[in-house]
Amino acid sequence: MIIKEGVKKMFQVENIRKDFPILLRKVNGKPLIYFDNAATSQTPKQVIDVIVDYYTNYNANIHRGVHTLSQEATDKYEEARHKIQKHFNAKKAPEIIFTSGTTHSINIISSGFEALLNEGDEVIVSALEHHSNIVPWQMLCEKTGAILKVIPMNQLGELEINEYDKLLSKKTKLVFVNHISNALGTINPIKNIIDKAHKVGAAVLIDGAQACPHIKPDVQELDVDFYVASAHKICGPTGVGMLYGKEEWLNKLPPYQGGGEMIATVSFEKTTYADLPHKFEAGTPNICGGIAFGKAIDYMNAIGFEAIMSYENELLRYGTSQLLEIEGLTIYGQSKNKASVISFNLDGIHPYDVGTLLDKMGIAVRTGHHCAQPVMDYYKIPGTIRASFSFYNTKEEIDILVKGVKKAKLMLS
């Protein structure tokens, strides 16, 4: 309890909000209320400053440059890799691969597994996945003759672990689950999923895109084989992300793209690939993005994930109870283990209509299927309105959302 109070005392949302210049802007004449954090988070000035500093002072191509700017940029880029390594508690820095984002990271693994899968092998994904998590595996299975199996979900929006147990066998080669569902916010029991997969000798890839804004994952403790995330959901810029892979797995996978940076020696007879991480980092990377990613991680850690999680839980509880007071409102995804995401609908009203009216009131929410059509099909709905809260949001903003939803309901009924 003492720790909790201490955490709360240090966490001053008014001060944190001052770090985000965008929160001062108006939308349609109203102060912006940004509740689309699960799609992308806003950027604090500390991260913006790093981006400006890079282009103002040391923009250069990295690695192998002999001049000062190139050396400075290389040092900062590699320093960012170390920050990410430390944050995720990876054993070694080369186990962290910079990518353009979670989707890119997933594609590196799925295309790499093409060489490792045989006809009849099985790949398990979950029913809670984002499209970007389903399509690459479908493509992989089409190419290799492997079979795609799906862990079903229940009414609360949780994965049916008993069913998962039944799907696992010696044929299972890879299991792929998100840490937190983007459509519903469910926190999946990944440690359990990973341990069970390892018992049958399967590798596990966890999509942490939605988890990293709320949780600090420890890849060694999880014993996960691959973990992927995007910078833009944790206060960093778009177009950059990471792939963590255990060294032995990354060595086993073939390179994803050919190009500069990823080679050791080249002749027309034979090319030898560079060591990790460069084997997977062909071409000039998003240098500034990588450095800003590192800064974003510093920023989040300075606030502290314990404080973030506890405050966001408070917002989630408050938002849930306030929204549920509206008659005819249904919340989808009611797992006890949930991140600060509320996916909901109003009886007989299309989510698009509510989203359009909320936008007129300056409130940014997401409407639609959230790239998770299988989840929407399960509930037999065209989509939902999704409000996702971040540590810079407030209860006052939730009050305005609730008022806005009531107004939209009145206008649309």
Add this chain to the structure above:
Amino acid sequence: MQTIKAVQEEIIDEFSMFEDWEERYQYMIDLGKSLPLIEEQYKKEDNIIKGCQSRVWVHAEMNEGKVVFTADSDAIITKGIIAILIRVFSNQTPKSIIEAEMHFIDQIGLKEHLSPTRANGLVSMIKQLKMYAIAYQTQLN
């Protein structure tokens, strides 16, 4: 029958009476509710307009040289928008539909207040209505 231009002027006039977005949207919502529904048989996959977040079905028929549109959507604001478009385009000759300039959309504050994805929905709707007109015009030629 009024020309497409005259109908547009009439709509701009009506919208100019509204003082704020609420009145404007309430009007569109009410229009959506009054839209003559498309017959169930035409609510099929082939008649769905792509590029809209909500589902929109449009059906066209020729009646004495004029194109008659009916439509429906599962979202009421979308339905309101398409009700306005139908008011502009329906019961006009294919030629006048093809040649029509759509100046009213900006003037009634529809496009500027709709985000790109939604605006694409609006653009897709107009494109689809014009496509029907082009198809009928080809038959006439």
